[in-house]
Amino acid sequence: MSVYIAPQQDTIFVLDQLVELDKLAAQYALDDVSLELAEVIVQEAGKLATDVLSPLNTTGDKHGAVLVDQQVQQSPGYKEAYQQYVDNGWATLTGPTEFGGQGLPNVLGTAINELWHSANMAFALCPMLSQGAVEALTAHGSPELQKRYLHKLISGEWTGTMNLTEPNAGSDLAAIACKAKPEGDHYRIRGQKIYITWGDHQMTSNIVHLVLARLPDAPAGVKGISLFVVPKYLLSDEGEPTELNDARCISLEHKLGIHASPTCTMSFGDNDGAIGYLIGEPNKGLSYMFTMMNHARQSVGLQGLSISERAYQQARQFAKDRTQGTTKEGQKIAIIDYPDVRRMLMAMKSGCEAMRALSLCAAADIDKHHHGDLDAKARVEFYTPIVKGWMTELSQELTSLNIQIHGGMGFVEETGAAQHFRDARILTIYEGTTGIQALDLVGRKTLNDDANALKQLLNEVSNTVSQLSTSTDTTLNQITPRLNRALQKATAVKDWLLAQGKADRQMAANVSVDYLMMMGYLCGGWLMAKSALRAVELSGQNNLNSEANTYSEDFLTAKQGTAHFYAEYYLPRVHQHADTVLSGLSSTFSLDTDQL
């Protein structure tokens, strides 16, 4: 099995040079927040990730969660690992301070979450879901509900779940049929939910289910959905778990991957009805979900990076160790020295770096938005489907390259490469498929916005191109024209969308995924170029400041190399996807259903 080591320096570089964390901390008077703090917590989290969570990743794949006597038994070792995660205070990182959280910015939470998902994605889904419950309750729960539930969710003493999907309501939440009947100060919830991640386990003394359901008099469709808290164990007046609520896991899915993450079918109200408490106002459930959506979707996008990084580290180690063939002098050749293996490793490394840059910048924009920056809000809205859609799609390719580098061994389960590939396959599906992200991007975030956010982003890319253009660095001079051509092509796509796409929404939908992928590769190329620019500046600097000092010359030239590779290897995809967009894929419906 592969060893996972947190890519600390890469994370710090992005926080430092692209996010400009210190500036952000100063601007919003986040006194405790600094690059130094980031270094410390990445280092500490890295230890837990490497020593505890990463080795359990294989265990969990082989011995997935099981349902025994209507109770889910998590994979061996997971309860102890979770306890350690809680004891070390990791659950509290970004929670609001008034409920026991550390109140650190989302961008730092994201930097750390990357490590958890790399080390053990199936495990890390559990705290990820809890974070969603915390967010919902913090934003919309009554003070009473907050008091009873938030402290223990934030400390990690309890975990949280999100109950949305039903057998007939997948991407279409309007079809939700779960019912909630008022009864005194609470409601009785009845119905079935499917695909509930970590819907049950024995790691904590309680589980807080957030459930979408309809009140008796609710309007049809998405405007009649309300959000409820349904605890696994009902609480005493003192807030301690007492008797079991009428909510249970009735089956587990047998999945392609993430075996350690129990995917539950939850049945609410088989007997008297599960007791639940309304969050916020009636019929606002969906809009409450939307407030969490940007963060949740970005979190899944982040998983795309995490699992790719994990796969990259494994592929790199294998390629260094494995020899094939000999030199003329009879020396064995490590396969890392073969051009095509090197190409694949560079594709993985530069892809991961681009994703990390995008996800941390997008995460920082969530922080800026929370502090009232409306430009950042527009960016968050625009970035989110790209982070979710593009990064998870790219992770399919990069985890597959890990198998490819392993050759025949990659297809053998014991090697572990296959697990990352299988685990990754859920990422383009849950929390909204790539198609859903793409419709969101092209519709709400572009056409309905008159492409303002898009124009803003293209302006930023243009500014970077201008900066690059003044450089005399030979590597940057390789990157600049490629980025500029990609920018011009994306500008043509913008114009096309505003003309053709606006006039023909179906045509816009035809090309939506290509538009999303184009934007992903462009954003990646832009941030990689920016990284290279910073690396050149830092490298050429005579007066090294303390930050710059932390980067070795090797590290800085590598940043230029991966950016150069990205430009040669990935930027042509901007044109490919753009050409498909510009065709309008007018042939999408050229066949009748019966001709397919």
Next chain:
Amino acid sequence: MSVYIAPQQDTIFVLDQLVELDKLAAQYALDDVSLELAEVIVQEAGKLATDVLSPLNTTGDKHGAVLVDQQVQQSPGYKEAYQQYVDNGWATLTGPTEFGGQGLPNVLGTAINELWHSANMAFALCPMLSQGAVEALTAHGSPELQKRYLHKLISGEWTGTMNLTEPNAGSDLAAIACKAKPEGDHYRIRGQKIYITWGDHQMTSNIVHLVLARLPDAPAGVKGISLFVVPKYLLSDEGEPTELNDARCISLEHKLGIHASPTCTMSFGDNDGAIGYLIGEPNKGLSYMFTMMNHARQSVGLQGLSISERAYQQARQFAKDRTQGTTKEGQKIAIIDYPDVRRMLMAMKSGCEAMRALSLCAAADIDKHHHGDLDAKARVEFYTPIVKGWMTELSQELTSLNIQIHGGMGFVEETGAAQHFRDARILTIYEGTTGIQALDLVGRKTLNDDANALKQLLNEVSNTVSQLSTSTDTTLNQITPRLNRALQKATAVKDWLLAQGKADRQMAANVSVDYLMMMGYLCGGWLMAKSALRAVELSGQNNLNSEANTYSEDFLTAKQGTAHFYAEYYLPRVHQHADTVLSGLSSTFSLDTDQL
């Protein structure tokens, strides 16, 4: 589980309009061969594929082959299915008539093999390997060996295996260490072989292992490898299996997919040494392997088509059945009517059609080469790495789209979509990885050939462009400029290879996979355009001949639709890969090993 139905009309269309089977039969006086015969055998094979092999595909995934008491037990039902396959005479299809084969051309064998691999790839690997053994013995075996082994291999009474790989010799056969010691009229073979497909089973009364090993005085490297027949059971003078040879399966791989195909570690000579018989001359084993290689590699490429077709059929059915959302009038909407789902289905269908066109044309060139056509030989050499590399790479994407169309259900194993995705993952690895194919294409088949075969192919594409240019059909007029631009780009790549690539072989290696993928998409686009051209001609024809009559108007317009989609969706990838080639990926080695 999905039902598989042979895409009979599509197969016949390619054989008729692109391969021009009747012309081929006339040219080489293959009296029995005709389109009518093709229709009959596709229909009959389709029945066995649908009724017998296809249902066992899931069984084999759930209950893979197991090793019990040093014997491999195949999946339940497989022995009976294999017997039916043999009883119906399918094993004999292309075998030479002097040993009981039907002597049908390779292109018909390929058309039928597509069905077996679609229905049950793990099963079909067994006869596929036997075909390799037949080919080797037919080409290089002594009359005595042929007499003793060929009849029963061709009838299917026995099966064959290929024993190449060893723990330290993966892609690098020079490292083969297995030993063969002369002893009278035979040899004693000792050593271990890994990844031996269908290396053991109980479906037949014997198994004929073909084994690469070194004679005592053999030169080092690839020039010292000889090829041996090593039967599982030694033969009596009458040619009947008697006692067990000293060759056994000592373990099975636990694989990501194709669970029903036992992947054996074979141990030869644990006791007295396995008795083997030399095929042909000493030290020529590798060159004998090369004579089989084009066919074997094209067969694996074909598997890429087969599994994609299977995945497409499943996705199509699901998309028709599954509803999400309602129209304004309250009618449920089948997801097949959503643009992005339709896009994915069109990507799958047009991708399969392009692959089928390429694989059958390449298969027919093997026939033409066998009949002495030297131009065809050059095409076979050039096509083979493209068929193998591009088609198997594309199958990764298309089997993944099947999961994507299924949404959450695609990630659940019971649906069966995940199996095709898992099974497909081996295809870019075995029988030479994509990287190996790409090196072959760029090196031996292009640069060493002064790009003559490439130029020939570009000429053929150019001819098609010229034919298309004279058409007034509106769909063709959409396709023509796109194909022409792709052709121009490929021509630029040819020039680059002859200039830069020839001067810098490492740079050529950097971009080899991109070159291969570019060629694949170009070949696909060319043949799809040709199909559309034929469809337009047939459709506009007033004097329908009997062949043309077999195609409905719906079928012919669909051919134009998928070709149009291919041009909009896949041809931009020619430019993407070409742009990467033209960059030389000069950054591939920009990082030292330690910087990765």
